[in-house]
Amino acid sequence: MITLNDVAKKANVSKMTVSRVINHPEQVRPELREMILNVMTQLDYHPNAAARALVGRRTRVVKLTIFEDMDTTEPYYMMLLAGIANELNQHQYALQIATRNSYEVGECDGYILTGIRQADYAWVERLNQPVVFVGSNRQGYDYVDTNNYQAVWESTRYAAEQGYTHLVFIGIAIAEPFELDRERGFREYVTTHHISAQIIRLANHSHVATAYVKSHWSGFPRNTAFICASDRLAIGVETAIINQGGRVPIEYGIIGFDGVLLNQIAAKRLTTMKQPLEAMGRAAARLLLANINHTDRSRGRHDQEKIIINSRLSVAESTR
Amino acid sequence: MITLNDVAKKANVSKMTVSRVINHPEQVRPELREMILNVMTQLDYHPNAAARALVGRRTRVVKLTIFEDMDTTEPYYMMLLAGIANELNQHQYALQIATRNSYEVGECDGYILTGIRQADYAWVERLNQPVVFVGSNRQGYDYVDTNNYQAVWESTRYAAEQGYTHLVFIGIAIAEPFELDRERGFREYVTTHHISAQIIRLANHSHVATAYVKSHWSGFPRNTAFICASDRLAIGVETAIINQGGRVPIEYGIIGFDGVLLNQIAAKRLTTMKQPLEAMGRAAARLLLANINHTDRSRGRHDQEKIIINSRLSVAESTR
DNA sequence: CTGTTAGCGCGTTCAA
DNA sequence: TTGAACGCGCTAACAG
Numbered sequence: 162m163i164t165l166n167d168v169a170k171k172a173n174v175s176k177m178t179v180s181r182v183i184n185h186p187e188q189v190r191p192e193l194r195e196m197i198l199n200v201m202t203q204l205d206y207h208p209n210a211a212a213r214a215l216v217g218r219r220t221r222v223v224k225l226t227i228f229e230d231m232d233t234t235e236p237y238y239m240m241l242l243a244g245i246a247n248e249l250n251q252h253q254y255a256l257q258i259a260t261r262n263s264y265e266v267g268e269c270d271g272y273i274l275t276g277i278r279q280a281d282y283a284w285v286e287r288l289n290q291p292v293v294f295v296g297s298n299r300q301g302y303d304y305v306d307t308n309n310y311q312a313v314w315e316s317t318r319y320a321a322e323q324g325y326t327h328l329v330f331i332g333i334a335i336a337e338p339f340e341l342d343r344e345r346g347f348r349e350y351v352t353t354h355h356i357s358a359q360i361i362r363l364a365n366h367s368h369v370a371t372a373y374v375k376s377h378w379s380g381f382p383r384n385t386a387f388i389c390a391s392d393r394l395a396i397g398v399e400t401a402i403i404n405q406g407g408r409v410p411i412e413y414g415i416i417g418f419d420g421v422l423l424n425q426i427a428a429k430r431l432t433t434m435k436q437p438l439e440a441m442g443r444a445a446a447r448l449l450l451a452n453i454n455h456t457d458r459s460r461g462r463h464d465q466e467k468i469i470i471n472s473r474l475s476v477a478e479s480t481r
Numbered sequence: 482m483i484t485l486n487d488v489a490k491k492a493n494v495s496k497m498t499v500s501r502v503i504n505h506p507e508q509v510r511p512e513l514r515e516m517i518l519n520v521m522t523q524l525d526y527h528p529n530a531a532a533r534a535l536v537g538r539r540t541r542v543v544k545l546t547i548f549e550d551m552d553t554t555e556p557y558y559m560m561l562l563a564g565i566a567n568e569l570n571q572h573q574y575a576l577q578i579a580t581r582n583s584y585e586v587g588e589c590d591g592y593i594l595t596g597i598r599q600a601d602y603a604w605v606e607r608l609n610q611p612v613v614f615v616g617s618n619r620q621g622y623d624y625v626d627t628n629n630y631q632a633v634w635e636s637t638r639y640a641a642e643q644g645y646t647h648l649v650f651i652g653i654a655i656a657e658p659f660e661l662d663r664e665r666g667f668r669e670y671v672t673t674h675h676i677s678a679q680i681i682r683l684a685n686h687s688h689v690a691t692a693y694v695k696s697h698w699s700g701f702p703r704n705t706a707f708i709c710a711s712d713r714l715a716i717g718v719e720t721a722i723i724n725q726g727g728r729v730p731i732e733y734g735i736i737g738f739d740g741v742l743l744n745q746i747a748a749k750r751l752t753t754m755k756q757p758l759e760a761m762g763r764a765a766a767r768l769l770l771a772n773i774n775h776t777d778r779s780r781g782r783h784d785q786e787k788i789i790i791n792s793r794l795s796v797a798e799s800t801r
Numbered sequence: 802c803t804g805t806t807a808g809c810g811c812g813t814t815c816a817a
Numbered sequence: 818t819t820g821a822a823c824g825c826g827c828t829a830a831c832a833g
Contacts, residue, residue: 162538162810164809164810164811165810165811165812166810174819174820175819175820175821176810176811176812176820177811177812177813177819177820177821178818178819178820180811180812181812181818181819184812188818188819189818189819190818190819193818193819207588208810208811209535209809209810209811210534210540210588211531211532211534211535211539211540211541211809211810211811212531212535212809212810212811212812212825213810213811213812214530214531214534214811214825215529215531215532215535215809215810215811215825215826215827216810216811216812216813216824216825217811217812217825218482218825219531220530220531221531222530222575238559239558239559239562242562242578243578246577246578246579249577250577250579255542255575255576255577256575256576256577256578257566257569257570257575257576258562258563258566258576259566259570268527268529268530400720482826484825484826484827485826485827485828486826494803494804495803495804495805496804496826496827496828497803497804497805497827497828498802498803498804500827500828501802501803501828504828508802508803509802509803510802510803513802513803528826528827529825529826529827531825531826531827532809532825532826532827532828533826533827533828534809534827535809535810535811535825535826535827536808536809536826536827536828536829537809537827537828538809
């Protein structure tokens with residue numbers, strides 16, 4: 162293992178000078194700095210994270226806490242995770258995964274939280290450490306989120322532009338901000354453009370959507386497009402349409418939300434709004450790291466910071 | 482922050498004694514040990530991972546490398562992950578997630594590897610660090626795996642015992658050990674018990690299964706049960722049966738494999754072979770930790786160790 | 802069985 | 818601008 166000392170000897174300086182090249186490069190004469198950097202790459206030197214953690218009173222560990230049953234979890238989190246992990250790795254930080262039942266063990270420098278419900282906020286409050294949410298919140302914590310409004314607005318526009326003349330938004334029956342934003346995206350587009358439209362709210366299960374579409378089939382003329390708030394709903398809609406003898410995408414269009422796994426089950430590959438999950442993960446990690454470094458210097462809460470990331474429509478076979 | 486010293490002072494012993502209570506409890510007089518343990522809980526003492534890492538020449542980080550595209554990944558990994566993370570947390574280890582593109586950054590004490598293909602073994606070889614696989618391998622590395630043979634054997638038995646008289650195994654068309662074991666489980670059961678049966682191998686997509694069952698419908702008499710090697714295939718089979726007017730589970734039975742998410746899409750909740758993913762994750766972590774501690778003392782490779790975990794049939798609505 | 806000493810690799814503080 | 822000394826929290830090795 163190469164240490165600071167090894168580099169120092171080879172470069173004929175004290176180890177402090179080498180340390181400064183890493184932490185306060187501006188305090189070292191440029192030529193000397195260059196030389197030392199050279200030696201460092203030559204020796205393939207990597208600072209020892211444990212030693213830095215020890216002296217810096219940092220753990221160099223970030224915890225990701227997922228407040229949701231893993232059982233029913235979508236692949237969603239896996240991609241988010243990848244983004245977070247990648248970003249943290251680059252900064253010599255390790256990620257620790259904490260689930261509902263194990264979230265007290267070990268120390269860390271900060272938390273990334275997701276899937277939170279109202280009841281969990283008390284716990285968050287007591288953490289007293291830097292925190293970043295994935296998904297919006299109204300209690301003033303920093304967060305990263307997708308632009309739900311924009312996503313559905315664009316899905317709707319796409320459907321309209323493809324010539325579907327009746328638009329149906331199938332939402333999730335839950336009064337959370339993310340859902341309200343999605344509905345708003347739909348409503349604003351169809352209102353502005355005077356398009357025949359309706360909004361339906363269902364429990365987020367495919368068979369519920371299937372049953373609904375089946376029993377209201379006469380209300381969906383040809384040339385209807387369904388903009389769905391989740392892929393589960395989209396799959397359910399597709400099943401119903403096919404069972405009723407409707408043709409996708411010629412007579413009916415379907416747009417899902419965040420299609421990852423479920424596409425492998427749909428008869429036609431779903432046109433779907435893709436959330437940039439990897440990017441969201443990276444953003445959350447970066448935001449948290451910034452908070453950690455900031456908190457070090459100045460105590461006290463800063464203003465809520467929000468990072469909103471746009472989604473992209475991935476066009477496939479369920480729309481024309 | 483509570484340190485060893487704080488505990489030592491309060492307990493009127495040297496900090497070495499406290500340290501021993503943690504690392505070599507057998508070297509401390511039982512009553513003294515008890516007393517110190519008390520003080521430790523009283524003070525809510527937690528050893529500082531960084532300091533231990535520093536002196537122990539360990540990073541206290543384990544890397545999980547998933548050699549597979551996250552895009553198409555099943556929720557599978559998420560649960561595995563939870564198991565690994567929980568176990569590592571208990572041992573003051575942090576988990577780092579490495580994906581295909583980021584697997585060189587940072588140091589660690591060992592690797593948990595999964596989703597590996599033939600081409601990746603060269604990379605594994607060069608690691609030169611303790612390694613544990615999730616999923617079997619023939620190159621002599623330790624691994625944790627489900628008992629694929631047992632799982633399908635029991636599914637098959639269950640179907641037979643429920644009175645389905647014709648059994649069909651829908652396998653995945655791929656010559657990997659896991660698939661061969663599953664087929665073997667099916668074959669041995671039906672052969673031993675002289676049951677009318679057939680084996681079919683398909684690409685692992687639900688629509689492929691749907692198409693196959695549809696076009697061979699006349700070959701599947703009433704009272705047939707389909708034992709499927711994946712839930713995707715099971716869902717596809719179910720769709721076909723329903724489209725053909727067959728009734729589940731009265732006339733036809735379906736058993737899936739490892740139903741996590743997909744159940745939310747099936748018309749009838751699938752009867753499915755549940756892999757104990759959390760347990761597998763924990764087992765993998767424990768095995769790796771053992772290897773890490775072992776390698777510390779004695780250099781050189783030991784015999785391949787295998788941990789095979791049985792699955793459990795979760796009976797739901799797609800069988801009687 | 803228990804305590805003392807020394808040092809892991811690094812960064813802060815102070816002195817040069 | 819650079820260096821020397823000290824200590825972060827912990828444990829291995831030795832001494833008692």
